[in-house]
Amino acid sequence: MEEKYLAAEKILKKYGQEHLLSQYDKLDDEKKAKLLDEILTLDFNQINELFKRIGKTEDEKNGEIEPVGCTDKSAMSKEELEHYESIGLKAIKEGKLAAVTMAGGQGTRLGHNGPKGTFDIGLDSHKPIFEILCDTLKDAQKKYGVYVMWYIMTSNENNDATVKFFEDHNYFDYPKDKVMFFRQGELPMVDTNGKVLLGEDGLIKLAADGHGGIFLSMKKNGIIYDMKSKGIEWAFIGGVDNVLVNMVDPVILGLAIDKKVLVAGKSVIKAGPHEKVGVFCKKNGKPSVVEYSEISKEMAEATNENGELKYGESHILCNLFSVKAIEEISKNTLPYHSAFKKAKYLDKDGNLITSDKPNAYKFEAFLFDAFDSLDDIAILRVKREEEFAPVKNAEGVDSPETARKLYKEFHKID
Numbered sequence: 480m481e482e483k484y485l486a487a488e489k490i491l492k493k494y495g496q497e498h499l500l501s502q503y504d505k506l507d508d509e510k511k512a513k514l515l516d517e518i519l520t521l522d523f524n525q526i527n528e529l530f531k532r533i534g535k536t537e538d539e540k541n542g543e544i545e546p547v548g549c550t551d552k553s554a555m556s557k558e559e560l561e562h563y564e565s566i567g568l569k570a571i572k573e574g575k576l577a578a579v580t581m582a583g584g585q586g587t588r589l590g591h592n593g594p595k596g597t598f599d600i601g602l603d604s605h606k607p608i609f610e611i612l613c614d615t616l617k618d619a620q621k622k623y624g625v626y627v628m629w630y631i632m633t634s635n636e637n638n639d640a641t642v643k644f645f646e647d648h649n650y651f652d653y654p655k656d657k658v659m660f661f662r663q664g665e666l667p668m669v670d671t672n673g674k675v676l677l678g679e680d681g682l683i684k685l686a687a688d689g690h691g692g693i694f695l696s697m698k699k700n701g702i703i704y705d706m707k708s709k710g711i712e713w714a715f716i717g718g719v720d721n722v723l724v725n726m727v728d729p730v731i732l733g734l735a736i737d738k739k740v741l742v743a744g745k746s747v748i749k750a751g752p753h754e755k756v757g758v759f760c761k762k763n764g765k766p767s768v769v770e771y772s773e774i775s776k777e778m779a780e781a782t783n784e785n786g787e788l789k790y791g792e793s794h795i796l797c798n799l800f801s802v803k804a805i806e807e808i809s810k811n812t813l814p815y816h817s818a819f820k821k822a823k824y825l826d827k828d829g830n831l832i833t834s835d836k837p838n839a840y841k842f843e844a845f846l847f848d849a850f851d852s853l854d855d856i857a858i859l860r861v862k863r864e865e866e867f868a869p870v871k872n873a874e875g876v877d878s879p880e881t882a883r884k885l886y887k888e889f890h891k892i893d
Contacts, residue, residue, distance in 0.1 A: 480512060487518040494523040498674060498827040502681040505829070510681060517683045521667065521675075529666075529842050530673040533817045544769060544778070545761040546789040549746055549858035550734060566736050567729025571623050575712040578627050578726040579697075580612060581796075582641065582719035583634030583663040583687050590873050594637040596719045597644050600870055600879040602886070608870065609644065611722050611886070613651040619727035626657045627727050628711060630702055634663045634687050661700035664692040666815070666842045668822055676824040676839055679831060684824055689843025690718070690796070691813045698809035706802050714805060716846070718796045722882050723868040723889055731799050731859045741804035742766075742850065743857040746792035747867050752779045757847070759792040759858050766856040768794045768847035792858060794847060795867050808852060813844040865889060 484503075491497045499518060503511060552560075570576060586595040596609040606614075613629075620626050633641045642660055645651075650658055665685035667675045678684035688695075693716065697703050706714065713732060717724045735743040746759055757768045771779070774790055781789040800808075822839035824832050832838075850856055861867075868885035871877040886892075 480508075480515065483512075483515040483519065487515050490518060490523065494527065496523065496675050499677060499683065501827040502677060502825060502829055506681050514682050521683070523675075526667060526669065526675060527673065529815055529817070530669055530840070533840060542763045544767075544774070544790075545764075546783070547759050547761050547766065547792065547858065549759070549792050549860045551860040552730060553860075553862060560730065563733030563737060564729045565733065567731070567733030568623065570713065570732055570736065571619075571627070571727060571729055572625055574625055574710055576627055576727065576732060577630060577706055577709075577711045577714045578616060579630045579632065579693070579702075579714050579716045580719050580726075581632045581663075581690050581693060581716065582609075583632055583637065584719070585637060588872060589870065589879065594633070594641045594644065595870075596631075596641065598870065598879075600722060600883050600886070602883060602892075607644075608719060608722060610648070610651045612719070612724065612726065613653050615724065615726050616653060617651075623727070623729075626654055628706075628709060629653070629658045630697075630714075631658065631660050632663050632693055632696060633660055635665060635685070636687075638662055659702070659705065661696060661702050664688040664696050664699070668820070668824075668839045668841050670824075670839050676822060679823055679825060681825065684822065686820075686841035687843070689816070690846045691844025691848055693846060694805055694809040694849065695812065697805060703802065703806050703809065712802050713799060714802060715797070715799050717798070718869075720870045721795070721797070721867060722870060722886050723866050724797060725866050731857075734857050734859055735799055735801070738855075738857045740853075740855055740857045741801040742853055743799040743859060745795055745797040745866065746858050746860050747795055747863040748860065749788055749791045749793050750863075752788055752791075754793070756793040758790045759794055760790060762851065765851040766853055767851050768845075792860065795869075796846070797866070798846065804849075804853070808849045811852075813848045815842040815844050817842055 491499055582596045584595045586593055586598045589598055591598045597607050599605050599607050616627055616629055666688050668684045668686050669675055676684035715726050731743050755771045757770050760767055760769050778790055783789050817840045819837040820839055820841050821834055821837050826832055868882040869877045870879055870882045
């Protein structure tokens, strides 16, 4: 271990991060070994570059933004719907579709102590979110005669609790061999001087690398390999917090195959011109999603000849990727964005630093940044009341109350 310590010390000195060994002597042997491994595997060059780019991301937002077209599911003729459905059904029955759920988050904002997927939204059945999602896969099995492979991305923070929850609930009667867990990637948090933070446990303070990190995580954890070995060609990727998500949808799958695109996304019409959501668009001629803050008031309120918002296709994090696209995207790291957050950490003297205000940066990639590597994507507009009931806040908009109401209305539960 002494050899590792000297190697770690040398690296830290080179990058001005010597404080990371300040609490080393207070750690037990297991933690000492873990800290040294963290230091020796950390890409300090990357961290330095990310810190230098904080505040300079505005440059990336420049570019010509244009509206993008979509296929409206509710406006399809019976023949069109049947056409796309039949194509999608064939692929589903051949085992070519998998479902991927991004479930690395905790339920803290909901007042829940545990993984967000274990949260009970208040249905009479008391089904947790994971069971609600699993129901969609079981329904698909009844309809199409196949068990769709379900990959669940956890985090280091909630992986063990998530796996135990599934085991305690007998995988909600879904075949255990059709469920696979893998962990989200992480990056160190840094203070306002670019110093990597030391967590309360004396180890490097890490934070999840955003939903855009999923492609790299799928590669590192052998998920892409597993999909290919099973003959899976398409993966629906969605968040854990949408209780109306349709993970096995022959229509969007058929649309993607028919249009010969590698990626398709679902949209819902914005609730109003100034709803704070990202929207599908084209940026510099490439498919993209722009945040509401990037669109001017005039653009947000602009309408087309049908009276619809030109920038009204909300991105709801329900996307279909070909495994081929996932494999290509995973070869490169997506751009990281910084977020200023509140963090508890140890200073070089071992004092616990807390703050009521943001005091540290985390870095995260966004899944939709992968779109601009593509020439085109298909966008399927669906009805909010049928496919989008997010659970993000304890009260008000996108809360358990609003999600529960939408869920009950859709499933015709009194």
